[in-house]
Amino acid sequence: xxxxxxxxxxxxxxxxxxxxxxxxxxxxxxxxxxxxxxxxxxxxxxxxxxxxxxxxxxxxxxxxxxxxxxxxxxxxxxxxxxxxxxxxxxxxxxxxxxxxxxxxxxxxxxxxxxxxxxxxxxxxxxxxxxxxxxxxxxxxxxxxxxxxxxxxxxxxxxxxxxxxxxxxxxxxxxxxxxxxxxxxxxxxxxxxxxxxxxxxxxxxxxxxxxxxxxxxxxxxxxxxxxxxxxxxxxxxxxxxxxxxxxxxxxxxxxxxxxxxxxxxxxxxxxxxxxxxxxxxxxxxxxxxxxxxxxxxxxxxxxxxxxxxxxxxxxxxxxxxxxxxxxxxxxxxxxxxxxxxxxxxxxxxxxxxxxxxxxxxxxxxxxxxxxxxxxxxxxxxxxxxxxxxxxxxxxxxxxxxxxxxxxxxxxxxxxxxx
Numbered sequence: 001x002x003x004x005x006x007x008x009x010x011x012x013x014x015x016x017x018x019x020x021x022x023x024x025x026x027x028x029x030x031x032x033x034x035x036x037x038x039x040x041x042x043x044x045x046x047x048x049x050x051x052x053x054x055x056x057x058x059x060x061x062x063x064x065x066x067x068x069x070x071x072x073x074x075x076x077x078x079x080x081x082x083x084x085x086x087x088x089x090x091x092x093x094x095x096x097x098x099x100x101x102x103x104x105x106x107x108x109x110x111x112x113x114x115x116x117x118x119x120x121x122x123x124x125x126x127x128x129x130x131x132x133x134x135x136x137x138x139x140x141x142x143x144x145x146x147x148x149x150x151x152x153x154x155x156x157x158x159x160x161x162x163x164x165x166x167x168x169x170x171x172x173x174x175x176x177x178x179x180x181x182x183x184x185x186x187x188x189x190x191x192x193x194x195x196x197x198x199x200x201x202x203x204x205x206x207x208x209x210x211x212x213x214x215x216x217x218x219x220x221x222x223x224x225x226x227x228x229x230x231x232x233x234x235x236x237x238x239x240x241x242x243x244x245x246x247x248x249x250x251x252x253x254x255x256x257x258x259x260x261x262x263x264x265x266x267x268x269x270x271x272x273x274x275x276x277x278x279x280x281x282x283x284x285x286x287x288x289x290x291x292x293x294x295x296x297x298x299x300x301x302x303x304x305x306x307x308x309x310x311x312x313x314x315x316x317x318x319x320x321x322x323x324x325x326x327x328x329x330x331x332x333x334x335x336x337x338x339x340x341x342x343x344x345x346x347x348x349x350x351x352x353x354x355x356x357x358x359x360x361x362x363x364x365x366x367x368x369x370x371x372x373x374x375x376x377x378x379x380x381x382x383x384x385x386x387x388x389x390x391x392x393x394x395x396x397x398x399x400x401x402x403x404x405x406x407x408x409x410x411x412x413x414x415x416x417x
Contacts (some may be wrong), residue, residue: 031045031113037094038101042110042112049111049302052082059082078291081165084165084169085168086112088173090117091145093117093119094120094139096134097121102112115255116396124274127197128199128207131198132195135189135191138188139176139178139181143174143177146177149166153166172222173341185211185214188262190212190215190264194211215261215263219258223253224352239398259309273403277364277403280367280396282359283388286389286391287310287395288310288389289313289319290310291306292313292315292344293317295343298347299340300340312377312389324345324350325378326392327348328376329371330347354372357379357381359380359396376392377393378393
């Protein structure tokens with residue numbers, strides 16, 4: 001499924017990537033880095049190993065009924081199936097990633113985890129048409145894989161190991177495609193529904209609300225309907241299943257319903273947050289700054305700032321051109337008695353291209369700039385190049401947290417097959 005946009009990260013958050021050729025290591029949320037696809041890191045969460053073991057055990061027991069001559073080697077075949085199945089899930093996520101890259105949307109990472117995978121796309125699609133294509137790319141490729149496995153079955157006998165594996169992969173890819181096409185957030189079908197409503201209403205928020213509430217209704221339907229469908233779909237009715245199987249079905253239904261419900265709620269919360277993001281304006285959050293020369297003592301610079309009602313210092317050359325920004329943490333680290341003998345230049349951070357922020361930046365544009373060029377302070381300038389002031393990352397983070405607090409809190413969704 002398409003992962004939720006990462007616009008909800010604070011400005012200091014950034015992707016921690018291992019250098020090329022480095023051994024697999026733990027990712028930012030406990031995953032193991034396995035490689036990259038078009039520059040996007042692919043992680044495997046520890047929970048994957050648990051579900052791989054469960055698939056190996058379950059599929060191995062099924063193989064014993066179909067191919068009893070395999071003996072203990074059936075579990076090796078089952079392990080191969082588990083890996084091949086998640087390779088199919090990875091292909092599903094790669095389809096989303098390639099579509100996002102094609103549309104110029106940054107992808108933070110792909111992660112394989114307990115209930116499938118997620119492509120963490122950091123921006124929302126700018127148009128409903130692109131949203132529809134981006135969401136539909138994954139299920140479409142899963143359907144194509146199912147078709148390819150079905151055609152391959154024609155070349156082998158059904159009662160052989162290759163035949164059973166191909167049949168299992170065909171069915172599992174059909175399930176992945178069908179599940180993701182269910183019309184409710186956070187599933188791909190929900191994003192496609194969101195795109196359709198967005199197109200018809202002309203309002204992205206309207207599409208999100210419709211798809212999120214459809215997702216919540218879908219969660220209730222899964223919670224109630226999945227165990228019933230499993231019980232009565234066996235042909236023998238409820239009494240045909242053991243108590244363990246009944247409990248397993250109920251637990252699986254509860255987990256799937258929780259994933260869909262929380263994912264829908266999170267999508268709604270993030271949409272409301274994006275509505276508030278324009279309030280994160282560089283101009284509104286900028287601190288007034290006083291220009292000082294490099295040799296100015298810190299005590300004198302602070303006196304000038306207090307007299308002017310300013311809260312920041314910018315080091316300039318003899319012609320008034322900005323050279324660096326005095327770090328707030330550096331000032332705090334100098335005792336009062338030493339400030340008359342400490343020049344401000346020793347506490348300043350030289351300006352780089354990324355540390356210059358336009359005063360008219362706001363919302364996601366401002367967050368993107370800060371995420372691309374991490375720093376503690378930025379020089380804010382007008383279009384003419386005139387100094388407007390200094391923007392502190394801590395001020396942006398506080399404003400961002402305040403905006404989040406005014407939305408409905410909800411856990412971040414996890415992906416499902």
